[in-house]
Amino acid sequence: MTDSERSAVVLAGGYSIRFGIGDKALAAIDGKPMLVRVVDRLTSAVDTVLVSCRAEQRSDFERALGSAGLASLTQFAIDPVPDRGPLAGIRNSFERVDSEYAAVVACDMPRLDPTFLQFLFDRADGSDAVVPELRGGHLQPMHAVYHVERVRSVADQLLASDRRSLHGAFDRLDTTVIPAATVAEQTDWRSLHDVNSPADLDSLSTDSAR
Known part of the structure; x- marks a missing residue:
């Protein structure tokens, strides 16, 4: 890609219902x-980071990021209507993104690989989306790079008809899929895994994720 500015959106606005104990974004490893x-x-991979969240989450998130010296490096995109799903969170966040392309990642991927994100950015020129394929053929849209204006336009169309599926957006996007074999060559599969339960969190803690 030719655009030198790189942005990322961290989706953190869900209610963590499946996780069951507090806000998953603040669960510690x-x-x-x-x-x-x-x-x-x-x-280390982008110039700007936006955290997409609900209004009531912001103060706790700011406190946690401030304690780590990251507050000045982070902006917030507050969901106008809470918990409408990832597509709505992305659409709202992309209103505040100035770069041509932006990465979208979930807040519960603590093994995120910045080098692999850079790999996705490098393959984004001309595509609406660059998405890794997981083993088994499924896509991982929550660890991908998107063309901001095109995705915002498609999201507007889908949300206007109350269609909230992020996967459904790919039917309308020119998507570059990174095959699973290539993903395996570029990164550890664990970098694409999310934490859905306390057991998942305990497993990562035991393995000393860094």
């Missing part, structure tokens, strides 16, 4: 909240 881990890793 070895003493460090997952949101802090994700933002910290992103700062």
Whole structure:
């Protein structure tokens, strides 16, 4: 890609219902909240980080990021209507993104690999989306790079008809899929895994994720 500015959006506005104990974004691995881990890793891959969240989450998130020295490197995009799903969070956040392309990642991917994100950015020129394929053929849209204006336009169309699926947006986007074999060559599969339960979190803590 030719655009020198790179941005990232961290989606953190969900209610963590499946997680079950508090806000998942603030759940700690070895003493460090997952949101802090994700933002910290992103700062080596992008110029601007936006955290997409609900209004009531902001103060706790700012406190956690401030304690890690990351507050000045982070902006916030507050969801106008809470919990409408990732597509709405992306659309709202992209209103504040100035770069041509932006990465979108979930707040619960503490092993995020900034080098792999840079790999995705490098393959984004001309595409609406660059998305890694997981083993088994499924896509991982929550660890991908998107063309800001095109995705915002498609999101407007879908949300206007109350269609909230992020996967559904790919039917309208010119998407470059990074095959699973290539993903395996470029990064550890664990970098694409999210934390859905306390057991997942305990597993990462035991393995000393850094």
